[in-house]
Amino acid sequence: MKRIFTPTRNGGDWKRLLAKPDLHWQQGRSAMTLAASWEDSHPRLPSEVASAVAALGIRPDYLAAFPEWQVALPGGATASQTDLLVIAPAEHGLAVIAIEGKVDEALGPTLAEKRKNASEGVIERLAFLHRTLALTSPAPDALRYQLLHRTASALLVAQEFHAELAVMLVHSFSPTGMWYEDFNSFAMHLGVNAPKGSAVLVPGLAKPRLAVGWVAGDLRHRQTLLAAAD
Helix, strand or coil: CCCCCCCCCCCHHHHHCCCHHHCCCCCCCHHHHHHHHHHHCCCEEHHHHHHHHHCCEEEEEEEEEEEEEECCCCCCCCCCEEEEEEEEEEECEEEEEEEECCCCCCCCHHHHHCCCCHHHHHHHHHHHHHCCCCCCCCCCCCCCCHHHEEEEEEEHHHHHCCCEEEEEEEEECCCCCCHHHHHHHHHHHHCCCCCCCCEEEECCCCEEEEEEEEEEEEHHHCCCCCCCCC
């Protein structure tokens, strides 16, 4: 991924950055809904996100936001692609917020599915993710792989930006909070209980600190139709 960026003109500019734009860019699905939400709130964090991260000392007027930010990880050529990476001012410096947008899509395969007949590259990547997240024992098979690599990516980007805080936040537009239980199982494995609408610091990690959270987005954004920009 190149590190030269241009501002969006509207939410339709997000489409070309998707890994599979023709498949994922649909009204009511997570990519378009997330774009509609964040373009509507610009230049401030969406209110539900601002409320969740305020207790972490993060201010609501963010500095920059990058759709589909890629983070290279060991163990293969495929990067972890964060739906939206946000750089925001915090109480003692900068915060990196990795936003994972969801409607009803699963949080990726389980670790059991990744471990089954795993290649050397997958084994290497899983070991790297465990080290990055300071997990001293193998994560349970039932945990969702996507949550591990998105959270590790947030930490890696925070280190690159010399940020004092990394946050992995699921921005859900599901009316029933689908897949929250899987997220909370992951949070509990990290040592925290993260109720909906909150972002909670993970113990034992510093420089940067790490927090994880889940917020419910405004469902009206699922009705927004964003045409791809010319």
